[in-house]
Amino acid sequence: MDGYKDDDFKGIDQRLRDSSTDALFDAILLLKDREECYRFFQDIATVAEIKSLAQRLEVAKLLEKNVTYTTIAQSTGASTATISRVKRCLYFGADGYQMVLKRLEEKEKGED
Known part of the structure; x- marks a missing residue:
């Protein structure tokens, strides 16, 4: 293709x-x-679409830190369905979240 x-x-x-x-x-x-x-x-994109994508990335960051669903929902406003979907993609998806989270972590370490 x-x-x-x-x-x-x-x-x-x-x-x-x-x-x-x-x-x-x-x-x-x-x-x-x-x-x-x-x-x-x-x-x-609409503001809501951009905010939704940003929220999912934040959820992924928190899931990587083993934060509970309840805390994630309270701090991000994400529904448990969204949190669950992000978790599924984070651990069983195309590794996009894993790749980006690793690069973000490396970038943060480089800025110290």
Whole structure:
């Protein structure tokens, strides 16, 4: 598909893969800093959609720290269904959360 080998996307849901999604991800990869991200995402998504994605990442961070569902729900406002879905993806998904959380941790250590 689009010049990629199937092995290039092992573990990726094939329903995601098409030229439009490739173009979206290519556009995101062109963003140079946080301000550009704010500008682009403000135009392409609603505030609620962006906040929902941010909430899921925060939930994943807390789950990695073994914080309880109750505490996560109270601190993030996420429903237990959202927390459960994030947990499932965190431990049985395509390893996207794991990859990003590891890089965020490495970045934080480098800023110390």
